[in-house]
Amino acid sequence: MKAVQIIQPNELKIIDVEKPVIDEKNNVLVKMTAAGICGSDVGIYHGTNAAATYPRIIGHEMVGRVAEVGPGVTQVKAGDRVIVNQVTSCGHCYPCRIGRGNVCDNLAVRGVHIDGGYREFLAVPESDCYLLPDSLSDKDAVMIEPTTIAIQSCTRAELKKDDMLLIYGSGALGSTILKIARLMCDHIIVADIVDDKLEAAKANGAKYTINVMKEDLVEKVKEYTEGHGSTVSIDSACTKDSLIQLLKATGNAGRVMTMGFSVAGTEVNQFLITSKELDVRGSRLQNKMFGKAIQLIHEGKLDLNGAVSHTFPLLKAQEAFDFVDSHDPSIRKIVLTFDCFE
Numbered sequence: 001m002k003a004v005q006i007i008q009p010n011e012l013k014i015i016d017v018e019k020p021v022i023d024e025k026n027n028v029l030v031k032m033t034a035a036g037i038c039g040s041d042v043g044i045y046h047g048t049n050a051a052a053t054y055p056r057i058i059g060h061e062m063v064g065r066v067a068e069v070g071p072g073v074t075q076v077k078a079g080d081r082v083i084v085n086q087v088t089s090c091g092h093c094y095p096c097r098i099g100r101g102n103v104c105d106n107l108a109v110r111g112v113h114i115d116g117g118y119r120e121f122l123a124v125p126e127s128d129c130y131l132l133p134d135s136l137s138d139k140d141a142v143m144i145e146p147t148t149i150a151i152q153s154c155t156r157a158e159l160k161k162d163d164m165l166l167i168y169g170s171g172a173l174g175s176t177i178l179k180i181a182r183l184m185c186d187h188i189i190v191a192d193i194v195d196d197k198l199e200a201a202k203a204n205g206a207k208y209t210i211n212v213m214k215e216d217l218v219e220k221v222k223e224y225t226e227g228h229g230s231t232v233s234i235d236s237a238c239t240k241d242s243l244i245q246l247l248k249a250t251g252n253a254g255r256v257m258t259m260g261f262s263v264a265g266t267e268v269n270q271f272l273i274t275s276k277e278l279d280v281r282g283s284r285l286q287n288k289m290f291g292k293a294i295q296l297i298h299e300g301k302l303d304l305n306g307a308v309s310h311t312f313p314l315l316k317a318q319e320a321f322d323f324v325d326s327h328d329p330s331i332r333k334i335v336l337t338f339d340c341f342e
Helices: 039-046 144-156 172-181 195-203 217-224 242-249 270-275 290-298 314-325
Strands: 002-008 011-016 028-037 062-069 081-084 121-124 129-131 164-168 187-192 208-211 230-235 250-258 279-282 310-313 334-337
Touching (some): 002 314, 028 081, 028 314, 039 314, 062 121, 129 290, 144 172, 144 290, 164 172, 172 187, 172 195, 172 230, 187 195, 187 217, 208 217, 230 242, 242 250, 242 270, 314 334
Parallel strands (some): 164 187, 164 230, 187 208, 230 250, 250 279, 310 334
Antiparallel strands (some): 002 011, 028 062, 062 081
């Protein structure tokens, strides 16, 4: 079968690999139908993702149909449409024992540490398969995975109804966080450098917006929070200076969420953290959040239709990644499809 492998940074190849077979552990065979291109996939391609190992079949936003199941499988059956959990954990280490398998000491993420979904078939445990809502097409369903990342960050932030939330960055991650955050609190400020993105954020539930190229972030946040500063700040821009900006913009007793994966040095001011007694927390991947995302869709609280702007067949993956690198303003979400193998 065909697969897309990053041999080493900036070297992408279509390769032939053996079709997987189900066994006692990986007892569900999934025929892939759609796989999203995420910023972390682009990072692996360019060699800027510190977590990745090479060579690697990438892809962690994985949607398909069940092709075959092993004995004793009860949660899914052949023909079911599913999305596959990207996180695998050992179940025995300290993080796993306290219910945080997303940061397992032996964490292996499909498409990052072990081979992922840019291939025709994938064998996985039935517990990693989640049935898709009928209201979503396969290509739109890839957005469930980024939604779980947003749910994780809002959960780690302990976001509550009376919080004054600052979301810094309104790209793919920030706009997805906004979709979840607006279900949890009303006072949301979104900051970015692009007016069109800020207008979209306002239309999608942000109470206030700030263009940090034209306005002072800290001053405007204080203005929009009656002088206190945000009670929760989530960094979805993950730039070199975004963390220090959020430490300044967040008020006393607030929570600051960092989600970046860069290993480059960044400024941190101890006085800002200590004097305001801030909680600075990381949020990585997701911790069994697929069920919550799908429940929100079933309840009509979350609509993921129409988020995909472009599709490419798997065999044109190089063309798709080149298009990502063009930074075309029409790009929202790009999905690889598998129709060419029908």
